[in-house]
Amino acid sequence: MGVSNSYLSRTEVQQLLGVNPFGLWRLVRKYDDFPRPTESPKEPEEVWDGFQVYRWAAHTPEFAQRGAVLLRPLPEDVAPGRWAGYKDTVRGPALDWHTALGTIRLVHCDDRVATDIATEVAGRGNPDGVAVVCALYGDMSFHGPALVAADTAHPGIEYEADWGDVAALAGQDLPWWPDLLRLPHLIRAWEPGAPAVVAKVPANDNEKILRRVVGNDAFDVTSHLAATDMANDIRNNRIDAALHDNEIFGKEGHGERRNPVVIAAVPDTGHHPLRSDGDRQVLEAGWLGLALSTHPDAVAAIEVAVGRQPDLLPFGALTEVPVRPGAISERWAHRLTMCDPTAAHVVLAQGKKAEAFFLDPLTDMPVLRTVADHDGKQLWRFYAPLSLPAGDAELASVVLHHTVWVTTSDGHLHPAPCTPSEHLWWGNGYGDRPSEAATVINLLLDDLAATPNLREHWNAPKGLTALLNEDHKQGTELTRSTLLHARMTPPRTR
Structure with missing residues (x-):
């Protein structure tokens, strides 16, 4: 959204102002406020900012009729314009007003459409006599919604226009639709004096996906409840x-003035x-059912949940570790069980080609083997667990290998638990410290089965954070005693 930049060559400036080379030389010396040229972003010759020249002309009596239409001084006692109905354009329906400066076409869209439509109008010979096209800027200005304008005489030059000026030329207040009700049939049906229409906010793609799950008998009642809850939340948010x-x-x-x-x-x-x-327990059970499903609708629903409310899903942060013989991850990989892909596997893949699909039988986390985009080498790609199965075990050590791994006193190995929106790392973070990993380790030292909450990870023990801030080599193992000592030891001040 916004005003796009445009640059004019010396010849184009002369054409815009209707002067020859000598005339341009003369006015540069006559007017101290004439815009200075700048270096072209693409060409070796000097250029002028098109908007600056166009605005200067509109504010300079000698060239006002060659300047931006809506930046020229408004005529005194301007005659009120009149509404001229709607016109369908290449970017949706627009409303026209015949005004003292010519027809103003207002497009209720905020996707940089002013130049597109002004260019299209000029290319068709401008049968409706449109002087300027205005589109929404996506923000609020002093006298109403902000506008970006493009004149049909020079459609490539965009500039900001004032809603109040357009309303003054039109002779009436101008209609405005909220973004989600900017619907073609509503804009086409509007007339001056019409009351506000009560309209249903249309469902977006995410809500449609979730409603489709609700209507699918392939899923159980808890999955229906989970999808309904999120679909309702989306609808409430949109309204x-x-x-x-x-x-x-x-x-x-x-x-x-209003x-x-x-x-x-x-x-x-x-x-x-x-x-x-x-x-929450019902919702989590419903999303677990969808994650384990093999139905395409479940895949689409899980993708919605990952982007909207990942904390309801049964897995944590997405993690990648290279497949490397002898690494700590190889020991973990030996216990993985090959399986058919579920919805969770498909979403985990994120379009990457998977060589095989697995399940971690101790944490139920989905895992796949794929290849890296940059070097083609094999990768383990998996979701970190939200918590670890503990029993009577405790944390025995931590191994640093592309993420944080936890060994337990009963002989097991796990990727460390993590929330869906964080990641675990160590080493010099160029000012950022690995307090997330320190928080998780601190928690597991006391309770191996605890579920991390990283909302206040910056409050992790300073000694643990300092230990993890060191640039440990891949595969470094930190024993329980080392971690406990670091937790109790304040970091040295420099």
Whole structure:
């Protein structure tokens, strides 16, 4: 979103201002505020910022009629414009106003469309006499929504325009739709004086995926409940977003004058809010069922959950470790059980080609073997567990090999547990310290079965953090006694 940059050659500046080379030489000396040339980002010759020249012309009486249409001084006692209906454009429906400066076409889209539409209009010969195309900038300005404009005379030069100026030229408040209700049929149906339409906020792709799971008898009731809960949360968030947009963009403006904005649509809140945030144990059981499923709908649902609420899923951070004979990971790999891929495996792969699929029988974590993009060497790719099976065992040591590994007093080996949104590392972090790993180790020293919470990892014991901040070699083992000693020892001050 925003105003795109444009650059003009010397010849293009002359054409825009209607002067010859001598005329350009003359006005550079006549006007101290004439924009200076700059180095071209692509060409060896000097160029001018198109917007600066266009704005300068609009503010300079001698060249005002060659400057940006909506930056020129407004005529005194400007005659009110009139609404001219909607026009379908290459970027959706727009509303036209016939004004004293020509037809202004307002497109209710904030995806850098002003230049696209002005170029298309000019290329068709401009049958509707459009002088300028305005599109939403995606932000709020002093007198209403911010606008980016492009004139059909010079569609490649974009500039910011004032909503209040456009409204003054149109002679009426201008309609505005919240982002999620910026629907073509609503824009086409609008007329001046029409009340705000109550409209249903359309479902996005994520909600559709989850509703599809709810309607699929291949899944059990807990999976239906989990998918319904997240789908309802998405719908509630989208309705709240539309209400918030209307509140922000429809509020009174700066000073005593209100913004000349007409809210054209409001979200249907007849059943809002839908029930969500259900029993966490039920939701986690439902997502576990989906993670273990082999149905394509389960894959799509898990992908939604990974991006939206990964803490409901039964696995932690995505981790990669090279397949290396003799490494600590080889010992772990010997216990893996080969299996058919589940939804969790497919999401774990993230489009990478998998050579084989596995399950860790002690933690139930999905694992796959793949190859690295940069060198083609084999990798173990897996989700870290959220917690470890402990029994009566305790942490015996930690091994540092591309992640943190935990050996236990009963002879087992595990990737250290981690939350879905963090990662475990050690060494010089160029100012950042490995307090996440220190927090996990500190917790497991006291309770091997504990589930880490890394929201306040910066409060990890300073001695443990200092130990892990050292650049240990791959495969370094830190015994329990070493870790306990570090936990009790304050780091040395420099």
